[in-house]
Amino acid sequence: MIAFFASVTALYAQPTLRDAFKDNFLVGVAINDGHIAEKDSSRTALITAQFNTITPENVMKWGPIHPGEGKYNFDLADRYVDFGEKHGMFVIGHTLVWHQQTPQWVFRNADGSPADRDTLLARMREHIHTVVGRYRGRIKGWDVVNEALAEDGSLRGSQWREIIGDDYIIKAFQFAHEADPDAELYYNDYSIENPAKRAGAITLLKKLKAAGVHITGVGIQEHASLTWPSAGALDETIAVFAKLGLKVMITELDVDVLPSRKKNIGSAEITENEAADPALNPYTEGLPGNMQQRLARRYAELFGIYLKHRGTVTRVTLWGVTDDNSWLNDWPIKGRTSYPLLFDRAGNPKPAFDAVIKLTQSK
Numbered sequence: 029m030i031a032f033f034a035s036v037t038a039l040y041a042q043p044t045l046r047d048a049f050k051d052n053f054l055v056g057v058a059i060n061d062g063h064i065a066e067k068d069s070s071r072t073a074l075i076t077a078q079f080n081t082i083t084p085e086n087v088m089k090w091g092p093i094h095p096g097e098g099k100y101n102f103d104l105a106d107r108y109v110d111f112g113e114k115h116g117m118f119v120i121g122h123t124l125v126w127h128q129q130t131p132q133w134v135f136r137n138a139d140g141s142p143a144d145r146d147t148l149l150a151r152m153r154e155h156i157h158t159v160v161g162r163y164r165g166r167i168k169g170w171d172v173v174n175e176a177l178a179e180d181g182s183l184r185g186s187q188w189r190e191i192i193g194d195d196y197i198i199k200a201f202q203f204a205h206e207a208d209p210d211a212e213l214y215y216n217d218y219s220i221e222n223p224a225k226r227a228g229a230i231t232l233l234k235k236l237k238a239a240g241v242h243i244t245g246v247g248i249q250e251h252a253s254l255t256w257p258s259a260g261a262l263d264e265t266i267a268v269f270a271k272l273g274l275k276v277m278i279t280e281l282d283v284d285v286l287p288s289r290k291k292n293i294g295s296a297e298i299t300e301n302e303a304a305d306p307a308l309n310p311y312t313e314g315l316p317g318n319m320q321q322r323l324a325r326r327y328a329e330l331f332g333i334y335l336k337h338r339g340t341v342t343r344v345t346l347w348g349v350t351d352d353n354s355w356l357n358d359w360p361i362k363g364r365t366s367y368p369l370l371f372d373r374a375g376n377p378k379p380a381f382d383a384v385i386k387l388t389q390s391k
Contacts, residue, residue: 042377045370046080048388052338054118056081056345058280060353064108071349074375081118083279083345084108085355088121091129094155102162109166118343121163123171123216124156125200127186128298135187148191153203160207169212171247171279172204173197177217179295181228197232198239205242216247216279219294221257221265233272245275245342251296252283254326262333270340278334280347282368283326283380284356285319286310302360309364323367324383331384350375 045055057079064087066072075082086092087104094100112119134151137143143151160170176197178184188196197215204213215236220229229246236243246269250257257265269276280296287308290300302308311319334341348354352373356366370381 043385043389045078045381045384048385049344050080052335052388053341054081054343055079056083056118056120056343057349058083058085058122058345058347059108059111059349060085061087061104062353063349064104064111066111070375074371075349076115079117079346081120081343081345082108082112083120083122085122085348086129088159089123089126089129090134090155091131093159095131097133097151100158105159105163109163113166118169119163119167120345121160121167121170123174124159124204125152125172125188125196126174127184127188128175130187135191143191145192148188149196149199152188152192152196152200156200156203157207160204160211164208165210167208167211169214169244170204170208171216172213172243173200174216175218175297176215177220177225177228177232179219179222179225181224181226181231183228183232198236198241201236201241201243209242212244212275213242214245214247214277214279215243216249216277218249218251218280218296220246220248221250221261222294223261226265226268230268230272233269233274237272243274245277246272247277247279249280249296249347250278250282250330251280251294251347252326252330253288253293254283254285254322256293259329259333262330263336266333266337266340270337275342276337276340277342278344281330281344282347282354282356283323283330284366284368285315285323286356286364286366288360290360298359300360301362304361304363308361311367312365315367319367320379324379327370327380328383328387331387335387346370 049055059082087108093105109119135143176184201213220226266276289302334344346369348369350371351367351369354366354368356368357364372378
């Protein structure tokens with residue numbers, strides 16, 4: 029118990045991300061079921077000390093919250109919103125329409141045949157009105173549509189698109205705005221720093237705006253590596269979205285330091301996987317000092333660009349609290365030891381944390 033209080037005291041004594049960037053943008057974190065349930069008091073202390081906005085990793089995706097027709101599971105989602113409100117945080121809802129983690133009943137009739145356009149639109153509207161309406165005025169911003177673009181910038185061939193048509197994205201935003209006219213509404217995607225996909229995102233966003241859709245901003249997921257995206261590509265991407273009159277959020281930030289054979293640079297497609305190989309899991313005993321410094325320089329580079337675009341960039345959210353609960357431990361290879369975040373497995377700040385904090389102290 030004495031050791032616990034000592035660690036909490038040290039945590040509050042150190043600089044915090046929320047204070048360091050308070051004049052620039054919100055700094056947030058994605059939290060999982062255990063964090064929401066406050067199973068580990070040290071993690072709760074870390075989250076509430078360091079961050080001023082939260083995103084749910086999974087509890088508000090369609091599958092967990094709406095697993096069957098007419099059946100909703102609101103327990104953890106309610107606790108998530110309560111957590112954010114209790115600690116004075118800007119609460120994000122993630123995500124309403126996605127091609128993943130949506131149960132097949134949504135797209136099928138009772139006999140298993142494909143639903144028609146009107147049926148699927150009705151289900152989408154009912155889901156969005158029920159979920160967004162439940163948290164109206166409490167959840168401040170929603171990832172309305174997630175990952176609707178393919179790598180070449182075209183619209184992804186999801187069941188949403190196949191059954192409803194290209195306007196399913198417009199409809200999702202319309203339904204969300206009906207359910208909470210005051211909420212910020214976002215389009216969220218990965219690898220939109222790549223030229224082809226960025227061009228597709230610009231086309232999509234222009235179409236939404238031309239259709240009179242209420243859209244507040246675009247989320248750049250930013251599942252980065254030590255070399256991707258380049259500083260120039262990131263800088264240009266933020267700038268072109270700003271020219272559309274949209275806010276920009278960095279919504280799922282992490283930096284993968286492990287080697288990979290991924291073909292699509294920047295992809296975060298959860299269905300991708302690679303065969304296990306010890307050569308792709310080289311740091312099982314800890315991240316060497318030289319790699320810690322490379323990670324620190326990379327985080328400083330990324331945050332430096334975000335700071336350059338302060339005013340356009342309104343939020344930067346880390347996708348996970350500590351290295352041990354990062355999704356990158358199991359993607360695209362299960363069971364690896366990954367080090368993509370600012371806090372290590374014990375909850376201690378890494379050199380990357382110090383490098384990020386120093387960006388604000390030098391100004």
